[in-house]
Amino acid sequence: GAVVSQHPSWVICKSGTSVKIECRSLDFQATTMFWYRQFPKQSLMLMATSNEGSKATYEQGVEKDKFLINHASLTLSTLTVTSAHPEDSSFYICSARSVSPGRQPQHFGDGTRLSIL
Amino acid sequence: AQTVTQSQPEMSVQEAETVTLSCTYDTSESDYYLFWYKQPPSRQMILVIRQEAYKQQNATENRFSVNFQKAAKSFSLKISDSQLGDAAMYFCAYTADSNYQLIWGAGTKLIIKP
Numbered sequence: 001g002a003v004v005s006q007h008p009s010w011v012i013c014k015s016g017t018s019v020k021i022e023c024r025s026l027d028f029q030a031t032t033m034f035w036y037r038q039f040p041k042q043s044l045m046l047m048a049t050s051n052e053g054s055k056a057t058y059e060q061g062v063e064k065d066k067f068l069i070n071h072a073s074l075t076l077s078t079l080t081v082t083s084a085h086p087e088d089s090s091f092y093i094c095s096a097r098s099v100s101p102g103r104q105p106q107h108f109g110d111g112t113r114l115s116i117l
Numbered sequence: 118a119q120t121v122t123q124s125q126p127e128m129s130v131q132e133a134e135t136v137t138l139s140c141t142y143d144t145s146e147s148d149y150y151l152f153w154y155k156q157p158p159s160r161q162m163i164l165v166i167r168q169e170a171y172k173q174q175n176a177t178e179n180r181f182s183v184n185f186q187k188a189a190k191s192f193s194l195k196i197s198d199s200q201l202g203d204a205a206m207y208f209c210a211y212t213a214d215s216n217y218q219l220i221w222g223a224g225t226k227l228i229i230k231p
Contacts, residue, residue, distance in 0.1 A: 032216050038160075043208060043221045091160060097217050105150065105217035108162040 001027050004096050006109025014117055015086060021079045021112045023094030029074040030096035034106060035067075038091045050077050084116045119144045121211050123222035130199045131230050137184075138194045138225050140209030146170075149213035151185070151192045156224075157205040165207070168192065196227075204229045 003026040013019055023033055031052050036044040048064075050056040050071035058064045066088075071077040077096075081088050091113050095106035120143045130136035142151070153165040168176045168185050176183050180200075184193045196203055209222040 034218070041206075041224075041226070043224050044162075044219075046218070049216065049218065093160075093162065095162075104164050104167070105152070105212050105219060111160050 002098065002104070002107045003027055004030075004094065004107045004109045006094050006112055008112060009110060010113045010115075012115045012117065013084065016083055019081045019084055019114060021081075021092055021094070021114075023077045023079070023096070023109050025075045025096045025107070028096070028099070028107075030077070031074065032097035033071055033077040034095045034097070035069060035077075035079050036093040036095070038093060038111075040091075044093060047079075081114065084114070086116045089114055089116045119146070119211060119213070119220050121209050121220050121222040123209055123225050125225045126223070127226045127228065129228040129230055130196075132199055132201060134199055135195060135197045136199055136227065138196075138207050138209075138227070140192045140194070140222055142190050142192065142209075142211050142220075144190070144211065144213060146213040149211060151183075152210045152212075152219070153181070153183070153192075153194045154208045154210060155203075155205045156208065157202075166194065199229050201229050201231060203227060 005024045007022045033050045035047045047062045048056045048058045050069045052071050052074050056069035068080040093111045094109045122141045149170045151168045155163045155165050166178045166181050180197045182195045206224045208224045210219045212219050
């Protein structure tokens, strides 16, 4: 149980295009989802927290107009990288808040490798 | 503010030997959770072990065990009988947040020598 599916796993696109990444909770309702960015050999950096039906809360320094987050249902959150440029190339990971923190606080997707040419 | 510190960027161990990864944290909370996550080259995030702060007993999961020192705010991970499959990045993480937001350490790259 508690599976989070993230799609696509790898995307390559041209500079200037927009890219949408989907994060779905397959067998549970995710009231809260998290979006992370991970640079090579570094830790996970929280970009934003999204709650179903409300606006996402962005971390300091994250451009909300660049990284659009939508959490329209209890099973789906999306991250859209708008007008992507090579500096947006990175590994992006989503996760969904668990029901109980003692077992596992967040259930993670397998990540998306984004390459902007 | 809560912080998590992993002071070892890289560790190496001979296969079948034991290795300990260090983690310290800073918090003013009394009730919280600590975790060790493994991230292999596939980049999946895999929960290795968890510790509830109110529990005095150190958590163990097969070859993985922790040394939880609450007063010292220390949470080290011991891997016994290291295997090649243990090679990965290991992240220490903390949460006391009602949203279960995790605070992450910088990570330790573990190399297993055959």
